[in-house]
Amino acid sequence: MASLPNGGGAAASGSCGARPVDKEVDFANYFCTYAYLYHQKEMLCDRVRMDAYHSAVFRNAPHFQGKVVLDVGTGSGILAIWSAQAGARKVYAVEATNMAEHARELARANGVTDIVEVIQGTVEDVDLPEKVDVIISEWMGYFLLRESMFDSVICARDRWLKPDGVMYPSHARMWLAPIRTGLGDKKREDFDIAMDDWSLFVQDTQTYYGVNMNALTKAYRAEHEKYYLKSSIWNNLHPNQVIGQPAAIKEIDCLTATVDEIREVRAQVTLPIRMEARLSALAGWFDVHFRGSAQNPGVEEVELTTAPDEHGGTHWGQQENHRLMDMEFTYELHELSGRKHPAVKTKMYLE
Amino acid sequence: MASLPNGGGAAASGSCGARPVDKEVDFANYFCTYAYLYHQKEMLCDRVRMDAYHSAVFRNAPHFQGKVVLDVGTGSGILAIWSAQAGARKVYAVEATNMAEHARELARANGVTDIVEVIQGTVEDVDLPEKVDVIISEWMGYFLLRESMFDSVICARDRWLKPDGVMYPSHARMWLAPIRTGLGDKKREDFDIAMDDWSLFVQDTQTYYGVNMNALTKAYRAEHEKYYLKSSIWNNLHPNQVIGQPAAIKEIDCLTATVDEIREVRAQVTLPIRMEARLSALAGWFDVHFRGSAQNPGVEEVELTTAPDEHGGTHWGQQENHRLMDMEFTYELHELSGRKHPAVKTKMYLE
Numbered sequence: 001m002a003s004l005p006n007g008g009g010a011a012a013s014g015s016c017g018a019r020p021v022d023k024e025v026d027f028a029n030y031f032c033t034y035a036y037l038y039h040q041k042e043m044l045c046d047r048v049r050m051d052a053y054h055s056a057v058f059r060n061a062p063h064f065q066g067k068v069v070l071d072v073g074t075g076s077g078i079l080a081i082w083s084a085q086a087g088a089r090k091v092y093a094v095e096a097t098n099m100a101e102h103a104r105e106l107a108r109a110n111g112v113t114d115i116v117e118v119i120q121g122t123v124e125d126v127d128l129p130e131k132v133d134v135i136i137s138e139w140m141g142y143f144l145l146r147e148s149m150f151d152s153v154i155c156a157r158d159r160w161l162k163p164d165g166v167m168y169p170s171h172a173r174m175w176l177a178p179i180r181t182g183l184g185d186k187k188r189e190d191f192d193i194a195m196d197d198w199s200l201f202v203q204d205t206q207t208y209y210g211v212n213m214n215a216l217t218k219a220y221r222a223e224h225e226k227y228y229l230k231s232s233i234w235n236n237l238h239p240n241q242v243i244g245q246p247a248a249i250k251e252i253d254c255l256t257a258t259v260d261e262i263r264e265v266r267a268q269v270t271l272p273i274r275m276e277a278r279l280s281a282l283a284g285w286f287d288v289h290f291r292g293s294a295q296n297p298g299v300e301e302v303e304l305t306t307a308p309d310e311h312g313g314t315h316w317g318q319q320e321n322h323r324l325m326d327m328e329f330t331y332e333l334h335e336l337s338g339r340k341h342p343a344v345k346t347k348m349y350l351e
Numbered sequence: 352m353a354s355l356p357n358g359g360g361a362a363a364s365g366s367c368g369a370r371p372v373d374k375e376v377d378f379a380n381y382f383c384t385y386a387y388l389y390h391q392k393e394m395l396c397d398r399v400r401m402d403a404y405h406s407a408v409f410r411n412a413p414h415f416q417g418k419v420v421l422d423v424g425t426g427s428g429i430l431a432i433w434s435a436q437a438g439a440r441k442v443y444a445v446e447a448t449n450m451a452e453h454a455r456e457l458a459r460a461n462g463v464t465d466i467v468e469v470i471q472g473t474v475e476d477v478d479l480p481e482k483v484d485v486i487i488s489e490w491m492g493y494f495l496l497r498e499s500m501f502d503s504v505i506c507a508r509d510r511w512l513k514p515d516g517v518m519y520p521s522h523a524r525m526w527l528a529p530i531r532t533g534l535g536d537k538k539r540e541d542f543d544i545a546m547d548d549w550s551l552f553v554q555d556t557q558t559y560y561g562v563n564m565n566a567l568t569k570a571y572r573a574e575h576e577k578y579y580l581k582s583s584i585w586n587n588l589h590p591n592q593v594i595g596q597p598a599a600i601k602e603i604d605c606l607t608a609t610v611d612e613i614r615e616v617r618a619q620v621t622l623p624i625r626m627e628a629r630l631s632a633l634a635g636w637f638d639v640h641f642r643g644s645a646q647n648p649g650v651e652e653v654e655l656t657t658a659p660d661e662h663g664g665t666h667w668g669q670q671e672n673h674r675l676m677d678m679e680f681t682y683e684l685h686e687l688s689g690r691k692h693p694a695v696k697t698k699m700y701l702e
Binding site for chain 2: 036037038041044045047050054076078081082085102105106108109110198201205208209210211212213214215216219220223224227
């Protein structure tokens, strides 16, 4: 009775459905990956991400010069080091995992050890000797909020940010767009194959081992539906897969956002779709902006977007969702002659 | 900052090296997989495993007829159902995960619900109303003891087995053999590629982002050495890869084994190797036997072996280890003429 590691077939993905995941377990699972240099490197190699944060800091150096900075979840320490290089007087770089030790080594090797103080712990628990002018953090998860660190950033802000302080990034948006994609069909195919395979298994187990497994078919189907069909799929989309107008479904001001605001995302959207295209899924992504605050604006606004990009995008990709939920369609047919048909409203539940 | 899920490149494998894994986390990680029907099915589709246990039970029916059985870690409940079908009076099927509910459904659907009582919990914690005649369990992990359940089986035995009771399986052995394999070279190649890639990354990060990452090279190398070179590799070997005589390095009597005995495996082995072959690694596997006890023997001895097999073997595969540790070689050259050279002893530390 052994679970299949490297090389031995596909393992069921993601989270454990068997027991409620408690805080300790969740911590281990979440932080576990970030303790690996391999993973830090993956993020450091994301040029779009790196360029955006680098520009955000150095093109807005006045926000940093002679100031006190807090880097939430410093990881390798890169943002803290840049903050110091941009002229910060002091940088508190907080990191929960043992990656903190590496951040210290890097600060030392890059000659900013007198400015950058790495503190191992969570921002919820650590104590800083002073309030800060800037909170910088790379906290965004898939589709912005999935497995994100934003609630920790909010906590840090409420604890440590001076009244005229600024957030880096200052704003974030979630986007939704209709897309065409082959992935949904592929997943449906994989699901059908898995269920055919199950049927053969049920037959064989009865034939060779005298045990009827059919009582488990319903649960097996549900498990695989969830895995294949009801989970968002990570993908790197090409812009030409977007078949209509993206819509912003959430806008966040990082200076004022509350934990309640980000707990749930509900939106009513209008997504004009080109009629010759076949709607197969919705895709989600996000962007963030570095603007400073209304009270304390930056010199130059910088954008980091994870929208579909012909050059390959970022490590965040986009999220495809083939379970389109309750959708109400209102469509108008426009003929080439210019004649418009009356608007038609229809409700669909797409799986 | 997001970890890569399905489809997004390779993730660092296995256990979290960053913090000591405590019991709760370990429980979650371990049992998590076994709560999935997908995983249960994988094991139920292992014909070698299924055939062995099926034969072990039905060819030794006298051990089960009218008797009380405990199935440790029942999973889907297959062993419990077979025990009932072989004539058991009562079967306690203990399962820690929510898989227990499925085991109950299966017992019901196969008409043995009056005999098989599924109890959700761990054998360390549950209470049974009586002692048992047979403890049956499929507890073996990779190379027998890796991620195995055997300490739970020992606990169950010490708590519940009658003095003349029997263990199914009754005996277990761990084997080591010299093998030839291309996998080690492949892993070495992958490692070299990863380090080349790292060098480029260090250059680029200095060039484009003004930060020197070289302070992390040593730690990055160590992390990847561990991942590529110092971990056992799961593989399904062909018998012709075995280039010498396998040796049993551990023999366990399941009736008397203690937790201390299985905590560590130390062995001094003699592995005759065919001189024309190139020793590239050692491979480990195990077998178990169903013999009953000396006091209470079975009718027919059954073997379940995970040795390299030309028909594909089991889901356990074998474990290749390329870090051959301290090895002392004594070799004798035998010429075709019959002349033997004096024995030569040499010490090697193979990486």
